[in-house]
Amino acid sequence: xxxxxxxxxxxxxxxxxxxxxxxxxxxxxxxxxxxxxxxxxxxxxxxxxxxxxxxxxxxxxxxxxxxxxxxxxxxxxxxxxxxxxxxxxxxxxxxxxxxxxxxxxxxxxxxxxxxxxxxxxxxxxxxxxxxxxxxxxxxxxxxxxxxxxxxxxxxxxxxxxxxxxxxxxxxxxxxxxxxxxxxxxxxxxxxxxxxxxxxxxxxxxxxxxxxxxxxxxxxxxxxxxxxxxxxxxxxxxxxxxxxxxxxxxxxxxxxxxxxxxxxxxxxxxxxxxxxxxxxxxxxxxxxxxxxxxxxxxxxxxxxxxxxxxxxxxxxxxxxxxxxxxxxxxxxxxxxxxxxxxxxxxxxxxxxxxxxxxxxxxxxxxxxxxxx
Amino acid sequence: xxxxxxxxxxxxxxxxxxxxxxxxxxxxxxxxxxxxxxxxxxxxxxxxxxxxxxxxxxxxxxxxxxxxxxxxxxxxxxxxxxxxxxxxxxxxxxxxxxxxxx
Numbered sequence: 001x002x003x004x005x006x007x008x009x010x011x012x013x014x015x016x017x018x019x020x021x022x023x024x025x026x027x028x029x030x031x032x033x034x035x036x037x038x039x040x041x042x043x044x045x046x047x048x049x050x051x052x053x054x055x056x057x058x059x060x061x062x063x064x065x066x067x068x069x070x071x072x073x074x075x076x077x078x079x080x081x082x083x084x085x086x087x088x089x090x091x092x093x094x095x096x097x098x099x100x101x102x103x104x105x106x107x108x109x110x111x112x113x114x115x116x117x118x119x120x121x122x123x124x125x126x127x128x129x130x131x132x133x134x135x136x137x138x139x140x141x142x143x144x145x146x147x148x149x150x151x152x153x154x155x156x157x158x159x160x161x162x163x164x165x166x167x168x169x170x171x172x173x174x175x176x177x178x179x180x181x182x183x184x185x186x187x188x189x190x191x192x193x194x195x196x197x198x199x200x201x202x203x204x205x206x207x208x209x210x211x212x213x214x215x216x217x218x219x220x221x222x223x224x225x226x227x228x229x230x231x232x233x234x235x236x237x238x239x240x241x242x243x244x245x246x247x248x249x250x251x252x253x254x255x256x257x258x259x260x261x262x263x264x265x266x267x268x269x270x271x272x273x274x275x276x277x278x279x280x281x282x283x284x285x286x287x288x289x290x291x292x293x294x295x296x297x298x299x300x301x302x303x304x305x306x307x308x309x310x311x312x313x314x315x316x317x318x319x320x321x322x323x324x325x326x327x328x329x330x331x332x333x334x335x336x337x338x339x340x341x342x343x344x345x346x347x348x349x350x351x352x353x354x355x356x357x358x359x360x361x362x363x364x365x366x367x368x369x370x371x
Numbered sequence: 372x373x374x375x376x377x378x379x380x381x382x383x384x385x386x387x388x389x390x391x392x393x394x395x396x397x398x399x400x401x402x403x404x405x406x407x408x409x410x411x412x413x414x415x416x417x418x419x420x421x422x423x424x425x426x427x428x429x430x431x432x433x434x435x436x437x438x439x440x441x442x443x444x445x446x447x448x449x450x451x452x453x454x455x456x457x458x459x460x461x462x463x464x465x466x467x468x469x470x471x472x473x
Contacts (some may be wrong), residue, residue, distance in 0.1 A: 237449050238422040238469040256422050257468040292473045296449060 005190060006030045008347065009202030011181050011216065015332030016339055017159070017208030018164035023344030025171035030358055032200060033168065034193060037178040041211050041269065046303020048156035048233060048261045049251065054096055054149035056110050058121050062359045063312050064120025064191040067331070070338035071151050075102050077337035078155070084170065087163035088315075089155045090228055090254050092243040095134055096152025099143050099288055107143050109115065113147060123170035124149045139243050140290040156253065157333055164336070181209075184219040186321035191220075209325045210306045211269075221320025223362040224328055228269055228304035231262035232277045234285070235299040242291065250285060258292065260285040264305075272303045305330045309365055315343065315357040326362070376414040377429070391461040400457060407433060407440040410437035410463070418442055418452060420464035441466040448472070 008024045009016045013035030025031040053071045057064025078091035084336065100106040106126065113124045125148045132146045133139055169175055176195075181350050183194040191205040207213045207222065217224035238256030252258050261275045278300050286293045306328060308314060313329035329335055345351040386401040393415060400409035407430045410418065416428040418443045430440035431454045440452035445462050448470035450462075 013448075240471040285377045294447075294472050295470065 002252075005201045005203060006032045007203055008032070009034070009191060009193060009200060009205045011172075011193065011205065011207055012036070012209035013165070013175065013177070014042070014208070014210055015164065015328055015336055016329065018161065018168055019339035020172060020206055020208055020327060020331070020347065020367050021173045021338045022164050024110075024348060025173040025347060027169050027344065027350070029348055031168070031171075031173040033173055034179040034181055034200065034203065035175065035177050036180040036209070038211060039180070040209075041271070041304050043210050043304055043306050043330075044157070046231070046233070046301060047159035048231070048259060048335055049152040049154050049253075049333060050096075050248070051091070051155055052096060052124055052220060052248065052331070053151040054098060054124060054248070055112060055145065055336070056331070056334075057108035057117070057122070058117050058314050059118035059310065061115060062357070063251045064116040064122050064337070065336060066360075068120060068122050068151065071153070072337045074153065077340065078158055081160075081163040081167060085163045085166040087159055087166060089160045089163050092254075093118065093153040095148060095150040097245055097247045098147045098155075099132075099139065099247065099249070100145050101142060102144055103289070106158065109147050110237060115366060119343065122151065124361075126174075136243070136245065136247075138289050138291055140287055142287040153335060154251050158208050160336065164289070164340075166276045168345045181216065184216060184324075185235045186220060186324065189323065191321070191324065192330070195313060204323045204325070204347055207324070208328070210328065211304065213326060213328050217326055218361065220324040221318045222316060222324065223345070223365065224308075224314060224326055225362070225365050226306050226308055226314075227266075228271075228312040228330055229307040229330075230265040230267050230271060230304055232260050232265075232273050232281065232300065234260040234278060234281050234297050236260070236292065236295045236296050239295060243289070247288075247358070250288065253282050257298075258285075258295070260292075269304065271304050273300045273302045287291055311348035313362040314362050315346070315362050316362055377410055377416060378408075378411045378442070389457065389459045391457060391459070391462050391463055402447060402459075404457055405433075406442065406455045406457045406461070406463060407451050408431065409440075409457045410452065417465060420468055422469040425468065 002037050007365050008028035008031045010033045021033045110126050116122045126147045142226040142238045144262045185192045191202045193200045207216050211225040213225050223331050236258040243252040260281050316326050318324040383420045388399045389402045398413050419428050429437040435454045442452045443450045443464040444450040
């Protein structure tokens with residue numbers, strides 16, 4: 001066994017890659033993480049910060065159960081991150097509200113959430129205007145009602161990324177920044193990653209490069225038809241606390257800023273902000289919470305989600321190159337604890353139920369499909 | 372918090388003076404200047420407190436960048452004192468922590 005061959009090579013230093021590397025390193029695997037650098041698209045730097053369960057899995061109920069399990073691991077995970085790194089990721093387990101603006105929206109919502117409870121065990125409660133007003137007093141009259149899920153929560157996503165990086169390096173992960181992988185090869189059970197003139201060797205490799213996985217996956221017989229989907233977010237000045245619980249479109253941070261999100265736009269790799277989107281976000285924010293009408297906006301940004309054709313993750317080991325894994329999703333915050341624990345165990349061959357990832361293989365997408 | 376002024380008036384002393392209120396106390400200040408300058412020559416050393424740590428702040432850049440001169444002006448919270456012209460009878464108050472909108 002050559003000493004320069006690591007157990008686990010992770011490609012991509014965002015929330016997904018750092019979670020897997022943190023878990024792998026804590027299990028005792030020698031772990032190397034190659035991060036492309038700031039030229040990368042960086043979905044993890046534009047995140048809204050929701051740990052969100054409500055509504056996840058519409059069309060694939062096993063994903064509702066998966067998300068629920070990931071959420072239930074979060075309480076201990078936040079405590080573990082604090083103990084390991086001293087970083088408080090500000091997990092607030094408030095339960096989350098969705099707001100409806102018409103009776104039709106309310107009916108559709110209930111019809112969508114019911115099977116996720118029946119088949120995925122995700123609890124929810126429909127609330128009419130007066131029930132909702134009693135629980136979220138600052139809503140405006142345009143809100144017709146809402147739904148509530150006690151599992152929803154939120155964190156500070158930048159603190160989370162920082163904590164994961166600190167945790168994984170403390171646990172022994174070697175992090176190399178500014179290392180875009182140009183080529184991946186597999187020979188006799190050993191993977192070789194090429195970065196410029198340097199090469200790195202590993203017994204296992206994890207593709208966690210977000211949108212970059214699209215290009216890397218075919219090098220190891222994997223398939224990642226991921227495309228960018230832009231979300232824009234507005235941020236207000238710091239306000240006195242008025243929103244105790246997280247909502248799907250607004251959250252008030254620990255420091256008082258209110259984040260208003262978000263758009264879903266198919267605009268390729270353009271991550272800029274646009275005036276029409278910012279106006280629409282501001283209008284809906286004020287409709288929901290009229291007190292925001294006079295609040296000043298201090299920032300806006302756009303970021304690109306990593307989306308598969310059906311919106312669900314891909315977890316798969318390469319049949320062609322065993323030991324090569326793909327891990328890609330657009331819920332890097334919500335799924336962080338699960339990626340750290342169960343996905344890293346699956347990659348290292350220690351998962352008790354390795355079949356649990358089967359529903360998330362890329363076999364559900366046609367390889368000929370122009371995604 | 373009124374103390375010895377951080378700045379001494381020079382040419383502004385020749386300007387006509389107007390009256391404003393700071394936290395309810397009448398102040399005579401030079402006309403034709405910014406609210407921040409008017410308060411500084413009047414000895415005001417605390418303009419705002421920070422929303423999280425609650426520590427005191429006074430103007431630093433005087434050119435619209437640092438946001439340390441935030442005040443409540445005529446009922447409006449988080450207004451930049453250095454970017455606002457002082458006017459007769461203006462009601463200026465300390466910005467305590469984060470803004471509140473009702």
